[in-house]
Amino acid sequence: MAGNQKEAMQCECMHVHQDMIEMVEEHMPQEEQLADLAEFFRVFGDTTRIRILYVLMCSEVCVCDIANLLGMTQSAISHQLRILKQMDLVKNRREGKTIFYSLADGHIKSILSQGLEHINE
Amino acid sequence: MAGNQKEAMQCECMHVHQDMIEMVEEHMPQEEQLADLAEFFRVFGDTTRIRILYVLMCSEVCVCDIANLLGMTQSAISHQLRILKQMDLVKNRREGKTIFYSLADGHIKSILSQGLEHINE
DNA sequence: TTTTCATATGAATATCTGTTCATGTGTTAT
DNA sequence: ATAACACATGAACAGATATTCATATGAAAA
Numbered sequence A, B: 001m002a003g004n005q006k007e008a009m010q011c012e013c014m015h016v017h018q019d020m021i022e023m024v025e026e027h028m029p030q031e032e033q034l035a036d037l038a039e040f041f042r043v044f045g046d047t048t049r050i051r052i053l054y055v056l057m058c059s060e061v062c063v064c065d066i067a068n069l070l071g072m073t074q075s076a077i078s079h080q081l082r083i084l085k086q087m088d089l090v091k092n093r094r095e096g097k098t099i100f101y102s103l104a105d106g107h108i109k110s111i112l113s114q115g116l117e118h119i120n121e
Numbered sequence C: 001t002t003t004t005c006a007t008a009t010g011a012a013t014a015t016c017t018g019t020t021c022a023t024g025t026g027t028t029a030t
Numbered sequence D: 001a002t003a004a005c006a007c008a009t010g011a012a013c014a015g016a017t018a019t020t021c022a023t024a025t026g027a028a029a030a
Helices: A018-027 A031-043 A047-058 A063-070 A074-086 A108-119 B018-027 B031-043 B047-058 B063-070 B074-086 B108-119
Strands: A090-095 A098-103 B090-095 B098-103
Touching (some): A031 B031, A031 B108, A047 A063, A047 A090, A047 A108, A063 A098, A108 B108, B047 B074, B047 B098, B063 B074, B063 B098
Antiparallel strands (some): A090 A098
């Protein structure tokens, strides 16, 4: 993000009607919600994280297996799992030395599906 | 993206079962689809673009008015509209000197709604 | 044609992001 | 207690990204 919110240039054109301005301001979520929303979608904006989510859709899996499945280092996966967990997209449980990750939420699948729908026209 | 695809570390643990590997590889979309999907969601990962989309949900609006509504420069908005257009999220039409933007697709609203649903638990 | 207005765009820059590398933490086995 | 293993994490670095600034384009007005 970079929303500097500098004073807008003073432009002659003003096509906006007062009722439209009110409508926009009424429907626009709060600044904090907008930030949360962007942060949420940004999580899906990385192929590594998306691939992890697709793996977890199939099964509960440990970190090491995810790394092997995706051909990446354990550290890289671990960093990404941290982000997914902070966003409440995955949860984990310990079993001895191993930590198993799984999807935290059922409608993650439907969000990804909607994305696929769009890019496939 | 940064998927270097380096050789995974050779880890002793191998909890994956053969049928799980097959299931994952069967359900995992193609590399190109994954890249497109990430690119698609990355567009929603910025508050400026999300705010633009919320404005356009209310009404067809010209660039200058969006800039004024959001308190940002015309240039910044124009750059973001370009990204939204490339991703087929918005369309535009010219009317004299003015160019009006509007949502290209109805289910953009439902994608944003799903995002809000999630962050509101 | 020349000027003005609305928008688009390339380059530059500051900030953000993902991976790597080295190391720390927590658990089990010896 | 010590070693080995699975995973987490901080720092560093390279690559991506959003805004700004200056300028270009395209249409209407003078």
